[in-house]
Amino acid sequence: MNRFTALIYDRFLMGASQQAGLAEKRCNALAAASGEVLEIGAGTGLNLAAYPRAGITRLVCTEPNAAMSSQLEARSADAPVAVEVVAASAERLPFEDASFDCVTGTLVLCEASSPPAALAEIARVLRPGGHYLFLEHVRSADHDQAQMQDRWAPIWRRVSGGCNCNRDTLATIESSPLTVEKAEIGRFPKAPKIVKPLLIGSAVLAAV
Numbered sequence: 470m471n472r473f474t475a476l477i478y479d480r481f482l483m484g485a486s487q488q489a490g491l492a493e494k495r496c497n498a499l500a501a502a503s504g505e506v507l508e509i510g511a512g513t514g515l516n517l518a519a520y521p522r523a524g525i526t527r528l529v530c531t532e533p534n535a536a537m538s539s540q541l542e543a544r545s546a547d548a549p550v551a552v553e554v555v556a557a558s559a560e561r562l563p564f565e566d567a568s569f570d571c572v573t574g575t576l577v578l579c580e581a582s583s584p585p586a587a588l589a590e591i592a593r594v595l596r597p598g599g600h601y602l603f604l605e606h607v608r609s610a611d612h613d614q615a616q617m618q619d620r621w622a623p624i625w626r627r628v629s630g631g632c633n634c635n636r637d638t639l640a641t642i643e644s645s646p647l648t649v650e651k652a653e654i655g656r657f658p659k660a661p662k663i664v665k666p667l668l669i670g671s672a673v674l675a676a677v
């Protein structure tokens with residue numbers, strides 16, 4: 470995400486999708502968030518209004534891009550509790566092992582430089598029995614659609630400022646230390662075909 474895409478993110482990149490159902494999908498994806506919660510790649514803070522109003526005792530939002538996190542800080546009143554904003558990438562989380570009950574991430578693993586490393590970090594900072602809640606656009610299960618995503622991926626990465634439209638993120642989560650509990654594929658409202666398939670689900674870190 471470059472400075473320009475950060476500036477147009479809310480209104481021009483996400484506005485129509487948010488209104489056409491993405492805001493509601495965010496609420497569904499985050500409905501089980503509770504206790505001490507860490508959000509990775511929180512961007513401009515579009516999730517803050519989507520968290521449940523009760524049950525969250527701490528909310529830490531990490532975001533590596535200052536142009537995104539300045540908007541996140543301005544939106545912190547939308548959150549159910551005070552927001553702690555921390556500049557960090559998901560591959561290197563500056564937190565102790567087992568320090569959160571829940572980790573959330575929406576539309577982040579498409580941009581992360583290493584999704585497996587990010588997932589290893591998510592598992593490290595989760596307490597045993599803790600949940601990772603995710604909403605990610607992913608590689609299509611349809612062979613022809615996936616090939617189309619592969620063809621467009623280099624151009625899309627350039628115009629979007631770093632988004633990879635063809636990642637098989639569910640397979641990556643399944644290969645991580647987490648156990649997938651729920652995974653549903655729907656559609657990203659009002660989005661280009663190459664980023665249409667939308668994965669919403671949860672995974673758990675096994676209790677020891």
Ligand SMILES: C[S@@+](CC[C@H](N)C(=O)[O-])C[C@H]1O[C@@H](n2cnc3c(N)ncnc32)[C@H](O)[C@@H]1O
Binds near residue numbers: 509511
């Ligand atoms: C498409 S935006 C999504 C923002 C927000 N999560 C949302 O749902 O609207 C992708 C976000 O991931 C962030 N990002 C990119 N690489 C990252 C990384 N390695 N670790 C954490 N966040 C990253 C970007 O700065 C950007 O804010």
